[in-house]
Amino acid sequence: MKKLKALKVGVVGATGMVGKSFMETLEQRKFPVAELRPFASESSLGKMISLQGRSYACQVLKPGCFEGLDLVFFSSGDDISRDWAPQAVKAGAWAVDNSNAWRMESGISLVVPEVNGDLLKNQNQPQIIANPNCTTMQLVVALNPLQKKFGLEAVRVASYQAVSGAGQPGHDELMDQVRDFDKNPNPTPKAFAHPILFNAIPEIGSFNDLGYTSEEMKVMSETKKILRTPDLRVSAFTVRVPVLNSHAEAVWVTLKHETTREDVIAALQAGEGLVTEADPRKYPTQRQVSGQDPVYVGRIHQDISEPRTWMMWVVSDNIRKGAALNGIQIAEQIEAFWL
């Protein structure tokens, strides 16, 4: 049986929420790490990061910092990824990038292993591999088996997104608003445009001239790229809700062919990385799936207004499968890393 080589791994953004989840997930999956090189901002310089019984000091990015590494995971914002991911590749490392910087570049693979992991086959040359947006991630894992079995015509999604999608500042802002509620019921927002406690905010990212947010544009363009369905009609309405972790999505998916509920359920149940709750009375919730690897789907039912359209509720941990885990799954699938 082939065995994953022990790798020298860099993590850019090691002290952020996704960085921390990346370490945790490496640990849980017993991913063989020969050396960890954690990168963070100046303020974390020298901070120790523990992994698999060893400790590693945080470094700052500087020329030559990736020398000798096999893989660098980037989770530190678009600008850093745009500048530094090519440096990692030049140094001979694979760059798995969790930012938006490279996802839609032609020639860059945007990968969810369960969906289009085949893109990593026969690739032995270090390169940038992009990790999709977390909201896209769980959506395509649920759409993939339906696309394969029935073909997709249109997808509409309204999201219920956790504050952890805005990183530690988002998480802390909601927690502070909860703890201070009696003293300060109308807090001044910082991480979000409005108080997030007891509110839903239909603004994630920045607005474009079409009236969409950047988050919505990502979901629409990335979904088509990953599913390799450039003509698929995708429409997203993304909303931040006062949930600490995991994103939920109300999805309408119009299939190319009419089918039965049994066949839709069977297709979803065969979907990779997907846990399907067939009983429409049960359904996953964001609290339940936090800390779990799979994407969960429930409330699967036919749209009574349109027979080829099916409705479902898709929930997943946006930090784990939505970011860190997917990066590790990509690393696990890169053939060059196997003995």
Added chain:
Amino acid sequence: MKKLKALKVGVVGATGMVGKSFMETLEQRKFPVAELRPFASESSLGKMISLQGRSYACQVLKPGCFEGLDLVFFSSGDDISRDWAPQAVKAGAWAVDNSNAWRMESGISLVVPEVNGDLLKNQNQPQIIANPNCTTMQLVVALNPLQKKFGLEAVRVASYQAVSGAGQPGHDELMDQVRDFDKNPNPTPKAFAHPILFNAIPEIGSFNDLGYTSEEMKVMSETKKILRTPDLRVSAFTVRVPVLNSHAEAVWVTLKHETTREDVIAALQAGEGLVTEADPRKYPTQRQVSGQDPVYVGRIHQDISEPRTWMMWVVSDNIRKGAALNGIQIAEQIEAFWL
């Protein structure tokens, strides 16, 4: 100028959230009340309710209790309305019913004054008038001007519904979970199927065999009845979120004719009871609209995947316009009440 008569008004469910909002709204609108007869359960017997400088003792429902009243507002659950609304009519009072008991009965008017208030014209005989579900209410106020101007082909709505929709117990459960979070981060739910703090629950009401909830069925059937569009395709996905008050809705509306953003905005701006935010970068939030009368709509933009479809964010106070205020507006429009 005609003047509204001073009326003798009964309120069934006077101590509930909607009942309280009903009193508040009577007060604010200076609705002329000659006598108030508040009804509540045994446990509130004798409790005093203040209105317009006078106090009234809570009574329990009993035969003859509606004698002499002009109007009875019901907000106490389906069973009580089914049994007692006909008694009010027999006693010579108009019954404005906020429950689900009568809404879809043929021959019963289901009224949102801004949309189909004409149904109240030339009706001088006391009868049951149904108040729609709160989620339907704000949706039809926003759809009405689009239906009139362009015709509607299909509507899809995903909701973000406040806990106040589940009454005082729903409100208290979220508040308790907020205040106890540090001591009890995983509370046992009572009013909802799961902890509502930091969660979104796609279950409002009970499930039917189609996989829809009763809340979703209400939105779909009531919308068609109020807009008088039996062939309209409506599909609803209703979700409870940890928001204290006001419902929000992500709406996709497909018009019969292609049009421009300017014309859609102009139609909405002319809509009765509707406040339209034309700047897509601004939008109403649940916190902002709580305590306000109108329905608010923002984030109005064309679906880039389908030119006849428009997306919008509709927000309104579910207790106020969604229940109490609409009941009072119905009372204000009943012609028999004018001198």
